[in-house]
Amino acid sequence: MASSFYSNTQHIDFASVLAMNDPGMVSMFQALIASGLEGFLGCTAVVYETALVDFFENASVRDGVIISTVAAQLVEISEEWFAEMFELPVDGLADVSEIPKDKIFYARSIVSMTGEPVILSGLKSQMKIHYRLLCNIMAKSISMKAGSFNALTVEKFSLMTAVVCRVKMNWGRVLFGILKKMVTSGTKQAKGFAIQISLLLANVPNLELGESSEFPSSKILTEKTVHIAVIDKSGAQDADVAPKATKAPKKHTAAVPADVPVVKRKRTTNKKDSSSKDNLELMAVAQEAVPIQMIEALPLLLMMILLTNQQ
Template sequence: MASAFITNSYQVNFDSVLGISDHEGMLHMFKALEANGLRGFLGCESVLYEKELEQFFDTALIQDGDITWAISGKYFSVSQSQFADVFELPTKGLVSFSDVPKHLVYKARSIFLQSGEQVSTHGKKRLMKYEYRLLNDILAKALTVKAGSFDVVTNERFHIMTAIHFGLKVNWSKVLFSVLKEMVDKTQKKSKGYATQIGVLLKIIPAITMGEGVPFPISKILSIKTVNTYIAINLTIDAHGQSDEPGVTDVAVVKRKSKSKKKSETTDETPVEIISEVAGSKKRPAAEDSALVIPKKRRTVKGKASLDVVPVAQDVLPLQIIEPTPAATVVESPAPKRISMKRRLVLPTGSDDEIMDTQEPVKDTDEIAEKHNDEIDDIIGHIIAETSKMGSDEKEQEE
């Protein structure tokens, strides 16, 4: 159960990190934390008392500004002044970090960033130098105790980093004790933390018999080894962010629209290579066993383009365009309609002989129509014969 209270937590081994010699920025950052009076709080005894820690958060409440809790049926309390004495915290200075001078915040905007440019106080921590990335995590996990991802630096944490970097006086006893009161307040959904610090508070009370302690996870204790690992991880992250992903190529999405006379074809939007093939050429290479014919060379043209492979029979002649002959120009209108269909029926008023006279023109008209149709058939036959002759001549020339 204690693991839930150390998820967002850090401890600092100052004796180790103050011996860093290969990273000047990290060394200055830890010296600034020590100068701000946070060594006693961040570097306290790293031991967890799981049973007592659970009882503390289950029973703790706020009374008259103090924190009261019960362990083994006995009630205990701690005030802000006692809290400050145990961890040797400063009792004077800033309480609200919004009071950090603006000109110092302006300087920090270029000091904290890798590029040295002026960047907003709210943004990704990967833009910052490694020592200030780690300082952001220490503030979020060990001091203010926030849950969730710490990839983004908030305005509040940026102002706290500014105060620590420039050595401003901060009333850490009030700031940190207020955070602890928020943790025990049941009306607020504050993340639980200060696991080792609460153990130190309970251990100094003679009336409390402490159980067996558990060492704090080494991975959460900042030493030379863990700091170097932190730097190596961030170097890898930066290198991965600057390099392009290998093996990824962009595929162009080409909209193809046929330019045929019929405008009812749809537009095809698929990732394809921009390669067009010429369809409908006069000469087609012969293929054995009626195989599919695929051109060896691919050309890009502005005419009709198609990506489909068209099967072509071996002995079929291609369609030829024939210039119109003078005889063909005569046949332009459709076959004439029968005149009898347009005649109006008129009832005869005379004798039977007169009726026979009126029917004779119809018979003559039928004969004229049949004669005209015969002429049309002759013209069509002539055109077909000419077409066949020209196709045979062209085939002989190709052979």
């Protein structure tokens, strides 16, 4: 199904996200615009599913040009047309591996949540929230690499560095190179760019595309959905939004005031009276130390009680 070509994609409604009351997020989206990726990540979100299936089933690369058959019609996509359609920059570095090492080192501190340089073999939870979202965008909408989206790889971070540090990139060549890998058999490159390919096919003269499908709104980053998108839909969640572990319920015991004495039962008998078994008395004996004077007075007190009972 064509939906597999955009199951992980995150498209951007730039007008909406730039109106957010979140300086960090807004600055990140402004950096994407400054990099020249706005036309690619924010183009009209329409999908022609039948045409997409045809395109990927029949596509191949010949002399640097992507050729396919869609609805029994030949389609050719060149790097120049691809870059022109999305207004992508064509000057600068043509490979993210060419980004200077000092830029990458500098970016590792900029994006860090703690200020310490992030570890490239670690997880994206090391980074500030808005840079985690940038990592998602680079992984899901640009590189389209399968695997864990929470892992912070060198390739993903190099793409992020290009945006964060405003490195001049030939995005036309970089993105077209990824598209060529998508249609080349034997590569591990996941298929994607569903919206962008649909737009390209829609601009092929006399090409019958069939009915268009509305792109899922849940996959479009807007002012309302941008924070939800920080959660990785691959099955894992960021550390700051992960559910907390539940603690075992505590056993509740009845509280006993400290000043309440423990009462013990003491049986007293009257040896002179045969019915003394019926004259049992309960006396409260306090746990606290009893003054000596009270101990000496106890026999007299007991005598008075016994006399009273006999009367």
